[in-house]
Amino acid sequence: MSQKNYKTLMHEPLRLSLTQPLQKALEKLGVMVTLEEIYAALVEPPNADMGHLAFGCFIFAKTLKKSPALVATELKAALLAAGSVDGVISIEVAGPYLNIKFNSETLASNTVRKALSSEMFKVQMVSDAPKTMIEYSQPNTHKELHVGHMRNLCLGDALIRLLRRSFGADKIISSTFPGDVGTHVAKCLWYIKNHTDPDVLKQKEADPLRGEWLGRMYSAANLKLEDEEKIPELFEKNKAALTEILKQLEAGSGEYFELWKETREWSIELMNKVYQWAGVEFDRWYWESEVDAESVKTVKKYFAEGKLVESRGAVGLDLSADDLGFCLLLKSDGTGLYATKDIELARRKFEDFKIEKSIYVVDLRQALHFKQVFKTLAHLGFEQAQNCYHLQYNFVELPDGAMSSRKGNIVPLTTLVDKMKLHVKTQYLSRYKDEWSADEVETVADMVAKGAIKYGMIRQDTNKKIVFDMDEWLKLDGESGPFVQYSCARINSLLKKFGQKSWDFSFDFKGELLTHPSEVKLMQHLMNFNGTVLFSAENYKPSSMCTYLYETAKKFNVFYHDCSVGNAESEELKQARLALCAATGLVLSHGLALLGIPVPDRM
């Protein structure tokens, strides 16, 4: 991982409230520790019955030459001797830990009230954040988008949102790098010109699904070419044809260039359609066709400056000292490669946006490629190279093996979305068919489908592959996006039932109201919202956010089961519980928004 070149701030109020008393007590024991170190050592106990926060005494054991358990005992005594800490009702020694409990009023005013006032969602968590670009979604034109692309898209989008919240929106720039040139394009165009009825092509010009059709033509082209490969005569003929197409594309003229210009748009339409559905926007689109020619010039310039070497008639950089082999940048025929383009692209990113940090969301097959590129960039004198990071993720596979648009055995994105929506409508929303308008059913089905697909793509650690099984994906019980959305819908209907128009209302917490264990556990968990956001962003792990939201929803459902709002013992308690519901709703909806998942009013 790249080095940390920013400062994290102490942002969580309850932890913060303990840092000074702990620092003073530790000072009495003869240990000097910064507030930041204490803040970092305040962790969550294994369960809320033990305490709401725990302080581990391991780090001082060595300096004091005492066992951590003894330090804990002495620290408790020192804390008590200094007087009571605001809001703290008990401090228990449990082995090396100090388990600390707060009263409900303190818990509530630092979680529920801060959520209701929106303060929780605005607090600054980082200072001096580096200007960072995240590149994600690098689809090829002339190929169909499938569920594998979705993992990249969901991951990248969630990361952008989490980073913007944690580091500041103005520091984060999103970009995409679609592949609109290359042999895959040539193959597709070859097939259309030579093996498709011109009338069909004409018809496609008016077909809203022409982007999808183009992708299928690419698969057909591959099958055809593989088929004809066996016949030497045809093999040579096709090879010559593809070379001619590539030549026309490079020259920027000819019938294939014209066809490329038109069909390229069809693919872009499809991309835009998907991005719009997913709620994804890019600050900058870098096209492969745009850096292609320039990248060769750039590399030639570096070669002329003596920064690159010649080897076996080609140009590149020998990285064998770093166990990275040879980074090839100019083929012996003088043309560039993938790495050539990435060098030029990186240069532009650094210079166009003055970024200090660059993240690439690309699958793990490119691990060596990016190591070579980053090393080469460093060699060429780019200081930012040390802050380049390849966020790799594993593929989405089918139960019977890898997906390949070349072979045509893919699950198109549209198929997954359509099946998911249909499933939600028939299995769940059909019960409202007399109550809801058809429009609402459609809108809600779409939102729930988004919740299921995005959550499913993000929840898993990036290094683990996802085996895509449609039947499994359609099961929406248990840990899933819709589970979290459902909890929001429940909260919404509760608030409506008891007269609150929205989740935004204020409530003044006084006295011990939310004391039921399920209420306390829920509040204790709400306390960790920002910490989880920051953790997810810093470690590029949107999956942690999924887990957090699932647990929040789970704890809410337990509270909902255990504590009645309508039949609360007093009006005060009822209001307090409503406030807790509303705060939970806000945390869930803000959290889902950070994953790009919408929240339906009801479902």
Place this chain on the structure above:
RNA sequence: GCACUCGUAGUUCAAUGGAUAGAAUAUUCGGCUUCGAACCGAAGGGUUACAGGUUCGAGUCCUGUCGAGUGCACCA
């Protein structure tokens, strides 16, 4: 051959070097005349692949072994 990633319950997955390794799913049992059952509760299910090492402490870090996947010079 070398490099990278992974190996945790029947299955799919969690777990900043920290307390008794947690969820979901499947199985079995229980809970709607009740604020939404897309929910809640209970039970069983584990030698964290294996062997060493580092330390107060290892699923996590290091070394080795085994297994799975992916890369490794003119494709992107």
